[in-house]
Amino acid sequence: MKKIMLGNEAVARGAYEAGVKFVSSYPGTPSTEITEEIAKFPEVACEWAPNEKCGAEAAIGCSVRGGRAMTCMKHVGMNVCADPLFTASYTGVNGGLVFCVADDPGMHSSQNEQDSRNYARASKVPMLEPSDSEECRLFTKYAFEMSEKYDTPVILRLHTRVSHSRSVVDTKDPEPITVKEYVKNPPKYVMMPAFAIGKHVVVEERTKKIIEDVSNDPENVGLHKIEMRDTKLGIITDGAAYQYVRDALPNASVLKLGLVWPLSEKVIKDFASKVDRLVIVEELDPFLETEIRAMGVKCEGKELFTMLGEYTARLLKEKLTDEELPVPAFDPAKLPEIPGRPPVLCAGCPHKGLFLALKRLKVNVTGDIGCYTLGALPPMQAVDTVVCMGASVGMAHGFDKATDHEDSKKTVGVIGDSTFLHSGVTNLMNAVYNGSSITLIILDNSITGMTGHQQNPSTGKNIRLEAAPAVSLEKLCESLGVVPEAIRVVDPVDTFGCEQVIKEELARDVVSVVIARRPCALIPTGRAKKGVEASVDYDKCRKCGACARIMCPALTIDEAGFPVIDAESCNNCGLCVNMCRFDALSKAEE
């Protein structure tokens, strides 16, 4: 049946059609929807794991026990699960095992622009790369078959323009879910030196065998497309870049690689021999180019194209044709200068109050990954560092060590509930164990916010919104050795109260944890009822502007200098009410 699907939906569909038994992932843009779509198939076991390493290890376990399994992540998530990946390459599989990773060239919503293809080569795991939604479905299905045929995990590499583009998919009926027999086999599954030495030989033989099979049948084993047109120019490309090549150079001959690692020298050399000029078109790193040059094939690549950002058909036309480039209808010189529109913490985001407190305290803030990364931007500008998931805690500890505790009097780490459970916990354990005096603030909004509201182990619900045991952040911190009196719970909307508590905890010479707890304004438990909003008493208002300084999208100042509340977007959180010293603002009864 024909349906229009996001690339991510089509990956889920492909896995479902392949009879996947279990999917375990941590959310991350642009990969999140894959696992959310899997959750809609009730017969598939599906979960949000606390982090990518947990997700990968659970999937490996299911595979070894005999079920087909998949774990999905964004590119930086692959760093987190690199450890299990590299050794699962040695153990191989029982049920098919797929690691699905979504890269983000152009960094639409990521902290770096790493190229996951390097992981395929480094871990010696074959990697497939689809370029539209129908290929997402087909390649995912094939990834499970390939995994079982060659006894290896398979990596499926997506990126933003494939994951988040909709195109037509021809769905097929699913295969039944089967779980194969499990036979104890320590030499295969116990990776200690004596066995691993033998398995490394198997891994190298496996790669050779894959290359041999691709050489004999590039279309069916490698999922390559060999499109011979005009032979003056030949392009080798992969993934979404293929689409730009087809738009910009409709007459060029193209070798589109489905399997991007390992590469068959025979397939590459056959294609190269048929064209006069060979150009490699690939976003990010010169991954294919390096391999192809090492084969002794003459080609061009990164001397023409950038290693930064996304490519376009325009860029290819500019570099490889004499064609005139399209001219826009508007003369840019005649258009007015316009204000930018950066993303902001939402109207009614209660955690804005906490950041305002940090701004007033003028402390150093080691930040983390999530909505609250936006605390680095105006108007708060209260975040000093953001590196990766969980780093806020470790870096605050590093500030402590660099100054023999001195800076812990004026430094806080800030992390969300989901990020804390992802990889903040071990860092907090380290800080307590090694005598730090850091103050950690956990912004507990009861959800994984930035990626679009996924549940996590502290929310009391699982991926299918069924009731689940909820981790108590207080008890968890206490069990790590944080003293009970240094675990404080505050309401972030009470911005001045937060300021006081943070001051007290900064002064304490052991590890403190301040839990700022209030649900995200966009989820049912955090959202005000329709028609309930803050109001202004214009007789009391002195037009001091204090309420406007919180920069709430729901509160603007009119030409006379009075605040105006936008009923549609106000969430009745009361932060503006707390800012007013003249009682001119009030919360509505809920």
Add this chain to the structure above:
Amino acid sequence: MDNQINASIVLAGVGGQGTLIAGKLLGILAMNLGLDVKVSEVHGMSQRGGSVVTYVKIAPEVHSPIIEEGTADFILSFEEVESVRWAKLLKKGGTMIVNTQRIKSLPVLMGQMKYPEGIIESLKNASGDDAKIVPIDATALSLETGTTKATNIVMLGALSNYFGVSDEQWQKAIEEAFATKPKTIPGNLSAFEKGRTAGQA
């Protein structure tokens, strides 16, 4: 009514204005007509009031999902300033439908910049005869159906004047796009009609 579309359509707006759903609806419409289609979205920041854009390409065969400088047949701008931000995508001879709603962004709220005046005139001025500019108050028209949330469907109604697609096909696409929220279908059909009428002028 030949039920054929061959067009690159940019949907530009502010997070929360419904550009993603409008893109999805156009995708359903094209697929039902048996045409090739790609809809490219950027998620992540969309719920946080940032500038958002969705590309829809409909043709017998579509490769790249991205609409590049000077290649859009249509720009549907859901907000005034956003029309200027994405203007460079419109090709010569293209049409821009602009919702005259204004949403102040952070630099305006902070008093660092003023919200520019006379955007529609500036757009006309900067394009001369090379573009058709169609302003409509889509948010007000949507509110007539009881909610501002159908602004996106009003915009699609305005766009429908430029396609030879039958009413039945539009209605079917709207019903399929809102299949999970059937209560909203009558309001959305009404919003579509309002947009279609307003866009004719």
